[in-house]
Amino acid sequence: MTVTLVFLAVMMALFGGWLFSHSINVRPWEAQVTGRSRLQMPAGVTASRVGLGVFLAVATSLFALTISAYLMRQEMGHDWRPLAVPGLLWWNSVCLVFGSVALQSAWKAARRDDAGRLRLGLLVGGGFTIAFILGQALAWWQLQARGIYLSANPANAFFFLLTALHVLHLLGGLFAWSRSLLRLQRGATPRNMLPSIELCALYWHFLLVVWGILFALLLTT
Amino acid sequence: MAEHGQHSVPHAQAGEFDNMELVHPKTFLGKYVWSQDAKVIAIQYGLTAIAIGLVALVLSVLMRLQLGFPNTFSLIDPSSYLQYVTMHGMIMVVYLLTALFLGAFGNYLIPLMCGARDMVFPYLNMLSYWFYLVAVLILVASFFVPGGATGAGWTLYPPQAISPGTPGIHGGILLMFASLAVFIAGFTMGGLNYVVTVLQARTRGMTLMRLPLTIWGIFMATVMALLAFPALLVAILMMLCDMLLGTSFFMPEMLNLGEPSTHEGGSPLLYQHLFWFFGHPEVYIVALPAFGIVSDILATHARKNIFGYRMMVWAIILIAVLSFVVWAHHMFVSGMNPYFGFLFATTTLIIAVPTAIKVYNWVLTLWRGNIRMTVPMLFAIGFIFTFVNGGLSGLFLGNVTVDVPLADTYFVVGHFHMVMAVAPVLVVFGAIYHWYPKITGRMLDDTLGKIHFWVTFLGTYAIFYPMHFMGFAGVPRRYYGYGETTFIPDSIQTLNAFMSVAAIIVALVQLVFFYNLVRSYFRGREAGPNPWQATTLEWQTEHTPPRHGNFGTELPVVYRWAYDYGVPGTKHDFIPQNMAPDEVERADRVDQDAPGRLPS
Numbered sequence: 055m056t057v058t059l060v061f062l063a064v065m066m067a068l069f070g071g072w073l074f075s076h077s078i079n080v081r082p083w084e085a086q087v088t089g090r091s092r093l094q095m096p097a098g099v100t101a102s103r104v105g106l107g108v109f110l111a112v113a114t115s116l117f118a119l120t121i122s123a124y125l126m127r128q129e130m131g132h133d134w135r136p137l138a139v140p141g142l143l144w145w146n147s148v149c150l151v152f153g154s155v156a157l158q159s160a161w162k163a164a165r166r167d168d169a170g171r172l173r174l175g176l177l178v179g180g181g182f183t184i185a186f187i188l189g190q191a192l193a194w195w196q197l198q199a200r201g202i203y204l205s206a207n208p209a210n211a212f213f214f215l216l217t218a219l220h221v222l223h224l225l226g227g228l229f230a231w232s233r234s235l236l237r238l239q240r241g242a243t244p245r246n247m248l249p250s251i252e253l254c255a256l257y258w259h260f261l262l263v264v265w266g267i268l269f270a271l272l273l274t275t
Numbered sequence: 276m277a278e279h280g281q282h283s284v285p286h287a288q289a290g291e292f293d294n295m296e297l298v299h300p301k302t303f304l305g306k307y308v309w310s311q312d313a314k315v316i317a318i319q320y321g322l323t324a325i326a327i328g329l330v331a332l333v334l335s336v337l338m339r340l341q342l343g344f345p346n347t348f349s350l351i352d353p354s355s356y357l358q359y360v361t362m363h364g365m366i367m368v369v370y371l372l373t374a375l376f377l378g379a380f381g382n383y384l385i386p387l388m389c390g391a392r393d394m395v396f397p398y399l400n401m402l403s404y405w406f407y408l409v410a411v412l413i414l415v416a417s418f419f420v421p422g423g424a425t426g427a428g429w430t431l432y433p434p435q436a437i438s439p440g441t442p443g444i445h446g447g448i449l450l451m452f453a454s455l456a457v458f459i460a461g462f463t464m465g466g467l468n469y470v471v472t473v474l475q476a477r478t479r480g481m482t483l484m485r486l487p488l489t490i491w492g493i494f495m496a497t498v499m500a501l502l503a504f505p506a507l508l509v510a511i512l513m514m515l516c517d518m519l520l521g522t523s524f525f526m527p528e529m530l531n532l533g534e535p536s537t538h539e540g541g542s543p544l545l546y547q548h549l550f551w552f553f554g555h556p557e558v559y560i561v562a563l564p565a566f567g568i569v570s571d572i573l574a575t576h577a578r579k580n581i582f583g584y585r586m587m588v589w590a591i592i593l594i595a596v597l598s599f600v601v602w603a604h605h606m607f608v609s610g611m612n613p614y615f616g617f618l619f620a621t622t623t624l625i626i627a628v629p630t631a632i633k634v635y636n637w638v639l640t641l642w643r644g645n646i647r648m649t650v651p652m653l654f655a656i657g658f659i660f661t662f663v664n665g666g667l668s669g670l671f672l673g674n675v676t677v678d679v680p681l682a683d684t685y686f687v688v689g690h691f692h693m694v695m696a697v698a699p700v701l702v703v704f705g706a707i708y709h710w711y712p713k714i715t716g717r718m719l720d721d722t723l724g725k726i727h728f729w730v731t732f733l734g735t736y737a738i739f740y741p742m743h744f745m746g747f748a749g750v751p752r753r754y755y756g757y758g759e760t761t762f763i764p765d766s767i768q769t770l771n772a773f774m775s776v777a778a779i780i781v782a783l784v785q786l787v788f789f790y791n792l793v794r795s796y797f798r799g800r801e802a803g804p805n806p807w808q809a810t811t812l813e814w815q816t817e818h819t820p821p822r823h824g825n826f827g828t829e830l831p832v833v834y835r836w837a838y839d840y841g842v843p844g845t846k847h848d849f850i851p852q853n854m855a856p857d858e859v860e861r862a863d864r865v866d867q868d869a870p871g872r873l874p875s
Contacts, residue, residue: 055548055552058506058552059599059600062502062599065502066596069498070592070596073483073592076482076483076484077483077484077585077588077589080482080484080585082482082484082485082584082585082836083580083584083836083838083839084835085834085835085839085850085856085859086834086835086856087834087855087856087857099475100475101395101396101471101475101476104470104471104474104475105395105396105467105471108466108467108470108471108501109463109467111501111502112463112466112501112502112505115501115502115503115505115506116505116508116509119505119506119509119549119552120509123509123513123524123545123549126542126545126548127524127542127545130542130544130545131523131540131541131542132540133523133539133540134540204516204520204521204522205520205521205522205523205537208522208523208524208540208541211516211520211522211523211524215512215513215516
């Protein structure tokens with residue numbers, strides 16, 4: 055559980071530090087005339103951004119726990135036979151990088167109020183992501199064709215589990231992406247769509263980082 | 276339902292959520308079924324949780340009937356007994372207490388106490404409830420599938436949970452997995468709302484260190500639940516793969532009823548680590564909101580500020596952090612490295628420090644307070660007694676050398692029922708008696724409430740206190756019947772019969788509570804806007820019950836913490852959070868005729 059504990063320690067340290075800065079030298083029992091400032095959080099920390107941040111913490115917890123389980127199972131059983139990771143995964147990874155870059159450009163276009171580039175960025179980003187998912191499915195099929203079955207070995211089972219969990223998160227992202235695309239098609243302005251595009255891009259970057267960690271884990275163990 | 280008006284108080288200028296667009300449906304279905312109002316969602320959560328909780332209560336009575344009067348009731352066989360144990364535990368921990376504290380009290384109190392109009396994502400909040408309802412329905416459906424509900428114990432340990440011989444290994448366990456997965460998805464939606472609303476939608480002046488402790492408790496419990504529930508999700512997903520796809524995450528090579536299984540090499544211990552990584556924080560997910568609510572009830576009904584507010588906040592945070600590094604104390608008998616056990620025993624005992632700080636602070640809050648022995652106060656004091664008792668027996672079990680002989684005996688059952696069943700349930704009751712006047716506009720009947728308290732409080736001691744002695748005698752838990760044994764004396768059976776009678780009485784007295792709820796809704800004394808003379812914002816709303824949007828045209832401004840009771844230097848018994856210092860001075864000057872009360 056070391057991986058999970060490290061993640062939690064980082065989370066708690068950040069949260070504790072932030073809270074400490076809010077509670078040190080504060081005398082809660084003293085009544086005071088409230089200042090003009092309405093904002094409880096720094097400007098730019100919007101509810102949707104905080105909401106995404108909290109969701110990413112939940113998703114990170116899920117992946118950290120699965121990785122912990124992976125490493126523990128590897129040590130606990132004597133039946134672990136490392137899996138030769140399909141080479142296709144490198145190409146899939148490139149697709150996901152392109153998807154993330156395209157969504158970043160869509161975010162930039164939304165900030166500049168450029169509808170054309172926004173549409174292009176969204177379409178390319180979604181396209182590469184769908185390519186990544188199809189590529190992962192193809193990798194699964196290749197493994198099956200080579201006789202590497204899910205139930206044959208825990209390393210195989212974890213490969214399928216980790217990649218499936220990651221793809222499921224991407225599918226959730228694609229649902230949000232398709233809603234954004236639909237809104238754009240229906241004439242929403244890029245500026246109005248900025249919050250949702252921003253969340254999509256951040257979510258994609260997060261899933262790219264997660265994939266990077268998972269891929270490195272699969273390659274090195 | 277009674278409704279009262281109250282004059283409005285100073286208000287803030289518009290912030291991010293001051294003028295949030297609220298959906299104000301006109302139809303009955305829109306208002307009360309597909310509602311996006313956190314208060315309605317809270318009541319939906321509460322009623323559903325209580326309904327499923329009643330099922331679990333009936334299951335516990337059935338268990339007690341078997342234990343108290345063995346072989347008397349033909350409908351209870353060994354398989355169904357195990358199913359009752361399992362479903363009782365799972366329902367009470369997850370579907371009743373978690374849903375009630377976070378889904379019901381969280382939804383009702385967070386926006387009101389923070390000074391917000393609603394949760395920040397109301398649609399997601401509505402979805403959260405409907406996911407919860409579906410989860411409950413799936414769980415109930417498992418009683419009716421062939422083979423019935425799972426009988427694996429609420430911990431659902433593999434290999435037993437999915438191996439032949441365990442009740443409900445086909446439909447029952449599958450539906451349990453499905454129900455938990457839906458519950459976790461729904462909870463995540465709700466939890467996002469609770470956290471973001473507390474962080475983002477507090478009204479002007481409501482700094483973190485002015486938040487009532489109820490909100491601190493619910494907030495930290497939600498943070499913990501959001502981080503801990505994924506462990507349960509991962510564990511059940513992996514066990515599902517073992518069951519349906521033939522993987523061996525948890526399933527070892529073994530003989531099933533004489534036949535070799537298809538699994539090999541899996542580690543049941545891995546499941547235990549994952550499960551308890553969720554399971555132990557779950558104890559505090561239930562306890563922290565209870566801690567917060569008790570703090571507010573004690574301060575309000577003792578007319579005294581809470582002792583050591585900042586210490587209370589940090590104790591909540593410390594407990595939350597520590598509760599993630601104690602999980603393996605549930606696994607002392609699983610054959611772990613002794614040094615590992617020592618480590619977890621140490622962390623477990625360290626948790627006693629912030630917990631004891633809280634208990635001391637509650638007692639010191641009561642010290643020389645102007646205590647009003649109202650029904651909520653009785654339940655809050657009952658909680659302190661019960662929690663201390665349960666906590667002390669926890670010190671026994673936290674030590675490896677004491678835990679080993681007591682593991683899987685009734686001592687453990689007595690301990691956890693005291694500390695995380697009876698104690699939080701007493702808080703649930705206290706909270707309902709405390710906030711019912713705001714929710715409905717009417718007071719609950721005092722006499723019925725006191726009958727309910729005393730029978731429940733004494734009755735639960737009659738049930739669970741003797742279990743500690745049974746544990747010392749070595750009586751194992753989870754057994755349908757004990758038959759002829761040499762180490763269990765006859766007196767244990769007499770004790771079992773006594774406990775069962777007490778359990779039936781405690782179960783029956785809950786009818787008094789429900790009668791009180793229904794009767795008072797129609798005929799209760801009108802409560803007025805602030806019957807307890809409390810300081811927090813939910814008691815300062817324009818209308819009682821508060822309407823959708825909670826406050827009037829403008830949100831209240833907060834000038835002080837939530838514990839200004841008996842403030843030195845003023846004539847007033849309490850000062851609401853939204854009363855400005857100059858207003859208090861003005862009221863002091865004009866309030867010569869009726870000292871001790873603020874003008875309403």
